[in-house]
Amino acid sequence: MVNTAVNLCGVELENPVIPASGAFGYGREFAEIYDINCLGAFAIKGTTAYPRFGNPTPRIADAPGGMLNSVGLQNPGVEDVVNVELPALAKVYSKKVLANVCGFSIGEYVSVAERLDAEDIVGWIELNVSCPNVHGGGMSFGACCEGAAAVTREVKRVTKKPVIVKLTPNVTDIVPIARACADAGADGLSLINTVLAMRIDPAARRPVLANVTGGLSGGAVFPIALRMVYQVYEAVDIPIVGMGGVSTARDVIEMMLAGATAVGVGAANLTNPFAAKEIIEALPAEMEKYGITNLVDIIGGAHNG
Amino acid sequence: MKKGKFTLVENTALVPGMHRLTFSGDGSGIVPGQFAEVAVPGYFLRRPFSVAGFDGGSLTLAVRVRGEGTAALAALAPGAELDIVTGLGNGFDLSAAGERPLLIGGGSGVGVLWPLCRALAADGASVTAALGFNSGTESFYVSDFAALGARTEVYTADGSRGRRGLVTAALGDFEYSSVYACGAAPMLQIIDREAGAKAQFSLEARMGCGFGACMGCTVETVNGPRRVCKDGPVFRGGELIW
Numbered sequence A: 001m002v003n004t005a006v007n008l009c010g011v012e013l014e015n016p017v018i019p020a021s022g023a024f025g026y027g028r029e030f031a032e033i034y035d036i037n038c039l040g041a042f043a044i045k046g047t048t049a050y051p052r053f054g055n056p057t058p059r060i061a062d063a064p065g066g067m068l069n070s071v072g073l074q075n076p077g078v079e080d081v082v083n084v085e086l087p088a089l090a091k092v093y094s095k096k097v098l099a100n101v102c103g104f105s106i107g108e109y110v111s112v113a114e115r116l117d118a119e120d121i122v123g124w125i126e127l128n129v130s131c132p133n134v135h136g137g138g139m140s141f142g143a144c145c146e147g148a149a150a151v152t153r154e155v156k157r158v159t160k161k162p163v164i165v166k167l168t169p170n171v172t173d174i175v176p177i178a179r180a181c182a183d184a185g186a187d188g189l190s191l192i193n194t195v196l197a198m199r200i201d202p203a204a205r206r207p208v209l210a211n212v213t214g215g216l217s218g219g220a221v222f223p224i225a226l227r228m229v230y231q232v233y234e235a236v237d238i239p240i241v242g243m244g245g246v247s248t249a250r251d252v253i254e255m256m257l258a259g260a261t262a263v264g265v266g267a268a269n270l271t272n273p274f275a276a277k278e279i280i281e282a283l284p285a286e287m288e289k290y291g292i293t294n295l296v297d298i299i300g301g302a303h304n305g
Numbered sequence B: 001m002k003k004g005k006f007t008l009v010e011n012t013a014l015v016p017g018m019h020r021l022t023f024s025g026d027g028s029g030i031v032p033g034q035f036a037e038v039a040v041p042g043y044f045l046r047r048p049f050s051v052a053g054f055d056g057g058s059l060t061l062a063v064r065v066r067g068e069g070t071a072a073l074a075a076l077a078p079g080a081e082l083d084i085v086t087g088l089g090n091g092f093d094l095s096a097a098g099e100r101p102l103l104i105g106g107g108s109g110v111g112v113l114w115p116l117c118r119a120l121a122a123d124g125a126s127v128t129a130a131l132g133f134n135s136g137t138e139s140f141y142v143s144d145f146a147a148l149g150a151r152t153e154v155y156t157a158d159g160s161r162g163r164r165g166l167v168t169a170a171l172g173d174f175e176y177s178s179v180y181a182c183g184a185a186p187m188l189q190i191i192d193r194e195a196g197a198k199a200q201f202s203l204e205a206r207m208g209c210g211f212g213a214c215m216g217c218t219v220e221t222v223n224g225p226r227r228v229c230k231d232g233p234v235f236r237g238g239e240l241i242w
Ligand SMILES: Cc1cc2nc3c(=O)[nH]c(=O)nc-3n(C[C@H](O)[C@H](O)[C@H](O)COP(=O)(O)OP(=O)(O)OC[C@H]3O[C@@H](n4cnc5c(N)ncnc54)[C@H](O)[C@@H]3O)c2cc1C
Pocket: A061, A062, B035, B045, B046, B047, B048, B049, B050, B051, B062, B063, B064, B065, B066, B067, B068, B069, B070, B071, B108, B109, B111, B112, B203, B204, B205, B206, B207, B233
């Protein structure tokens, strides 16, 4: 018998597999086809203070080994999430969610996080600092140490649950930003968000996405994500949720060896709605293959060289 | 929604660039107007296609070659095994058909109306199928509708087969109790304007997942944002903000 349990910021997970924000909605569509209580946990779609339609369409494009999205945080707003989505979810799901929080100002992050922190089903606040800062010239909060630290610090003041800061890979060096968040009181980090990218339609001679650029995710980004998790693990002492291109149980093991305590699965759920369940089911055999008895033992295991 | 393996048994070029792909596999639990998401070997995202025929043991898609993925599908030989998700989307509401449903299809939008025509005819409705193409050489599926006993009328832009002109002329040419349509957006807009609440139409959108999880395919409606893949692809007249 192998043991897949891990502990993410004080909350015990049956296994480390966590469907990533934006690729799992509010769980509803997946609960129709399998029992989502098999998950370690999952992250809900990024939530803002007010409803958002998001960016103009088309906002999805195919790519070699992955996909681009420029959905732009379509969500029904925090009140609807609390009053409609989370109660509906609680009927079919008895574990905890990571409440993915977005804002275009520090005030918005704080108010949304505070509202979600009060919900029983929320186990962690996941701060998506990739949003553009409307008061800071439109650069994303997560693109600089000061912005990321400020959001972390202010949200920590109003929340009781662990705060996990989700980092963007679209920076020259992710390590100082990870450190700044840890110093500002983050309980954990999740990485990576999508990689800024684009496609062009050669017949139309125009970008495919109405928004021109979008975020690349899926298998194509896995080695990049793995490298960043590896680097951040060396720099901080808080747990990491590693994600980016994970689609097999073997990928989960690689992510954990790089330093992840839990592992996010995003785009893979979109091309195979059973992906997260299949990864979880394949995990014990994959552990046995590599002689792993307790999954927690391998966290950061690739750093021992 | 179901995910399964399907084996290609027939690949027929109906007209150049338009292939009918018939698969064996679990075609149960499908409603007319639903679509399938096909995993095309070598491509990350699945490709969505309306179901143009189904029964317990088979699935038929009418695929127009548009880009690389559809070209790859059109080149498949019988025996190829594909992973397909079926039973996606809401499908047409047959209860609103009335006695004289009018089906209006344009180009590759014709295929999805065939299983609908079959179901309506089985219900005893007297169905008219108006099928629009650029020219007679591009027309397909016409005899399939006729074989179901539907009054079948072809419209071509160049007049080379059937009536000359846009297929939306059928709205004036025939009496109808309801309209079911699939085709290009400008065509659907005309139908929306003229047939209003009597109309239902099947929409296309760029999709990530096809089952409601990614918010990639959203359109604005009078009831707020809706997902084409989950809340559609069939929308009612008067519902969409074009
Ligand atoms: C609900 C629905 C039903 C459809 N039914 C049919 C059908 O019955 N017969 C048929 O021939 N076509 C149908 N289409 C359109 C079909 O999905 C596209 O033509 C196909 O995805 C193009 O793929 P490609 O790789 O050849 O094109 P590429 O341009 O190389 O594809 C690149 C990406 O864009 C997407 N894409 C490109 N064009 C479209 C489009 N018009 N609609 C949606 N996504 C697109 C592709 O899926 C892919 O992700 C339908 C689309 C939807 C949404």
